[in-house]
Amino acid sequence: MMFKPKRLHPIAAAFSFAKSLKEWVFPIILYFFFGPGDGAKMEWLYYLPFFFIGLLAVYGVIQWYRFTYSIEDEDLKIEQGVFIRNKRYIPKKRIQSIDYSEGIIHRLFNVVKLNIETAGGAGRAEASLSAVNKKDAHLLVEHLRQNPDKMANAEEQIEKEQPTYQFKLSSKDLWIAASTSGGLGVVLSIVGTFGSQIDDILPDDFVVGAVEWLSGFSWLLLVIMGISILTVTWLLSFLGVILKYAGFSIKRYGDRIVIKRGLLEKRELTLPVKRIQGVRVVESVIRQPFGFATVHVESAGGTGADEGLSAMLFPIIKRSRINEELTQLLPGYFLPPKLNTLPNRSLKRYILRAILPSFFLISLFWVIPKLWWILILLPVIALALLGILQFKDGKWAVDRSSFYLQNRFISRSLLITERKRMQHFEVKQSIFQRRTELATIHTTVLSGGVGRQFNLTDTRVDDAKTVFNWYSRKVDVQQD
Template sequence: MICKPKRIHPIGVILTFIKRLKDLVLPAIFILFVGSEGMIKTILTIGFIVLIFALLVGSFFSWMKFTYRIEEGEIRIEYGIFVKKKRYIPIERIQNINESAGIIQRLFKLVKVEIETAGGGMEAEVGLAAIRREDADLIREVVALHKKGNSIQENDEQQVVENTSFRMRVKDLIITGSTSSGVGVVLSAGFALVSQLDDIIPLEEIFSHIHIPEDTSMTIYLLLGIGILIIAWILSMVGVLIKYAFFTVKKVDDDLIITSGLLEKRQSIIPKNRIQAIRVSENVIRQFFGYATVYIESAGGNLENPTSSTMLFPVVKKKLIPQLLSEFTPEFTWQNNFNKLPKRSMRRYLFRAVMPWIIIAIPLCIFFQPWGYFSLLLILLGSLNGYFSYKDAGWSIVDNQLVMRFRKISKTTVFMHKKRMQLIEYRTSFFQKRAKLQTISTTIKAGIAGSRYLLKDVEEEDVRKIEEWYRVEK
C-alpha cells in the first residue's frame, strides 16, 4: 500500500514546463515576426523571457507541492502552490488506468499514468506525468485487488496469469498504414498550416517570382495534384506506423491490456465490465481485401478520447474475427445471418445518397462547361453508395445480444448486449409511415455523452420484434 505521500519523478518539472510552454507558441511567433519595432518590441521580448522564467519556477513549485498516495481505499492527491487542495478518489469509482511513455519518460524508464473515473468529466481525474514502472504496477495491483475485495501488502508477490495474447504482424501494420483514411487529415493540416504561415511569411510575394508558363497544360496540374496526394498518403502511413508499432493485446484475468507506439508507448487497461459494445468497421479499401478494424466501446472517457472508442485490432482478416472475439471478448458472439431490409427501403436509401450530389452537379454543369460534366460521376458514385448502404443494412438477435449493421461510407457492425443498452427508440416520419417503415435508434453508455447507432427504414413488423425482445426480462 502507498501510504506515505510520494512525488512524481523530478523530470516532471520539465514535462509540466513544456506543457505550459505550448500555450505560448503563438504569442512568441507574434512577438518575433509580427510585433512592433523598436522599444515596444524590446519590452515585449523582455516580458516574454520573464514569463518563461516564471513558468519554469512555477513548474518547479507545482512539482514540489504535488503528492499522491493510496490510503483507506482512496487515491489521495494534494497539490497547489498558494492554496493547498486535496482530492480524494474512492477506488471503486475508477473505470480505467491508462499508461503511456513519451520520449522523455522512456529515457528515464518512467511512465505516465492517467486514471479515469465514472463521471470524471472532460479529462482524466488523476494524471501522474512521470512515475516509476514499479509504482504504476503497484497502483494497478492495489486497484484490482481492492475491487475484488482483497487487500495487499507492500511486499506481497502477486501472480497474474496471462490467458491469451495477440501481436500485430509487420504485414498487417503496413496494411493499416496504407489503407488508413488519414490522407484527408494530413491535407487539412497542411492547408491549415499554409493559411497560418500566410500571415507571417509573404507567400504571395514568393509565388509571384515563380514563373509558370501560360501554356501549362492541365496534365501538369493533374500530376502536381497526384504528387501532393502521394506525399500526403506517405505521411499518413508513417504516422500510422509510428502510432501502432509493436501493437499487442493481452488478456489477463478479466482485463484487456492494449499496448502500442514507437515514439510514445501507450498502454490501456480495459476491464471486462467496462465493455459496452464491439464495433467492426470496414472501409471500402479494407473490405475489398477482406480486412476490418475492431473497436471496443467502453464506459468512461475524457477530452482526449471523448467517445472512449479503443482499437482492439487495428487491421485483421475478417474471417479471423469470430475466433478472436471468442478468445478476448467471449460475451460477444459473431453473427453472419442478418434480417435484411424490405425492398421498398431501397429507393429511400438511393434518394438520400443521390440528392446532395444532384444539387451540387447541376450548377457545375451549367457554369463550368465542359469540365463540370465530370460532376455527373458523383451522382453515379452516390447511387452506388446508396445501393450498398441498403444492401448491407440489417439486424440480428442472438439470445441477449442485438447486432446492427449499416453503412455510411464504411460498413459498420455493432454488437450490443441488452443489459448494456441505455435506450432504444423508434421513429417514424410521414413518408416512412406511408411505407410502413421505421428508424431504430440505440444508445449505449460509452464515452462522455454516450454512443448512438441508427438503422433506418426497418420493416414495422421487425421493429415490433426488437421492441418485444428488449422489453422481456432475462
C-alpha cells in the same frame, strides 16, 4: 497497505514548465513583436519576457515540489497546488482504469505517465501523474489494484501473471494496416480545409496568380502533381499508423483487458470488461475488398481524450478470423451467422437520399457547355452507387441477449451490443415512411461518458416492431 507520500520524478518540473510556457507563448511572442515601444530609457522592459519565462520555470519547480501522491488506507491521496492547495482522495474501489503512456522524453528518463480514471467525469483523467519512474509506477499500480476484499485471494495473483487470452499484431499485419489506412481520407480533408483557408490568408492577387500559373502547365503535369500530393498524404497516414500501432498487443487478465501499443510514444490502456458497452467492426472501402476489418470497443468512462472513447481491439484482422479471436477475448460477442436485410422498396429511398447533395450540381445543367455534363454526371452516379451499397449493407439482427446493427456511411460498420447496454431504443417514422410502411430504428450506446448513436433507416415497420418488442422488458415478464 501504506505508501509514503512521494514526489514525481524531477523531470515533471520540466513538463509543467513546458505546459505553462505553451499557454503563455502567444502573449510572449506578441510582446516581442509589439514590444514596450521605443523608449530607450526603459531598456529593462526588453528583458521582461525572459524574466517572466524564468518565473514560469521556478513555478514549475514549485509545482513539482508541492505535488505528492500516497496511499492512505483505501484511498489514493494526491496533494498539489502552489497558491491554492488541493488534496484529493480517490477511493481505490472507484478506480476504473489506469493507463500508462511514455513519450520520447519519458523514455529518455525511464519514466512513465499514469492516468487514473474513475467512473464519470467524461474525458478528463481524475488524476494524472506526469512522470513517475517505472519501479514506483508498478509499485503504485500493484497497490491500487489490490482490492481489499480480494487481498487474500492467491488465484487473483496468479491470474495477473497469466493472461487468459492474447493477441499480437504481426509486422505483416501492421504493414497491411498502415498501407490501407483510412487515414488517407482524413489527411485529404485536412489538406482540403487548409486549402480553403488559404484564400483568407493570402492576398487575392496571389490566388488568381497561382491559378494562372497552374493553367500554364499541361494537363499531364497537373495530373502528376495531383498524384504526388496523394502519395505524400498516403505516406503520412502510413507513418501515422506505424507509429501508433507498432508493437500492438492485447491481453486479457481475468476481468480486464490490457492494450499496449506505440513506437515512439508507448501507451498502455487497461479496460475493465464490465465497462464494455459494445463492439464495432468497421470495414473501410479500401480494406473491405481484401477481407480486412478493424474491431473497436465502446467503453463507458475511460480517457475520453483520444482513446478510451473507442479503443481498437484489433487494428486489422481478416473478417473470417474475427469470430475465432473475439469469442476468446470477449465471450458473448461474435459476428452473427445471419443478418436481416432491408426490404427492396427502401432501395429507391436510399438512392434518392445519397444523390440529394448533388442536386445543386444538376441545376448547373443549364449553365455549362454540353460536353461537361459528363463531369457532373460522374459524381451523381458515384453517389447513387454508394446509395445502393448503403442499402445492401443495411442489416440488423437480434438474438437472446444481443442486438446487431450494420450500416454504411462510407465505411461499413457493424455494431454488436447487448440488450442491457442499450441506453434506449427508438422507432422513428416520417410521413413519407408511413406511406411505404418503413421506419428507422435507433439506439444509443454509452461510449467514453457520452452517447454514441446508431441508426438504421428504412427497415420494415414489422421488423422495427420486432426489435421494439424484443427490447421491451414487459415481454420478459409475460414470458416468466
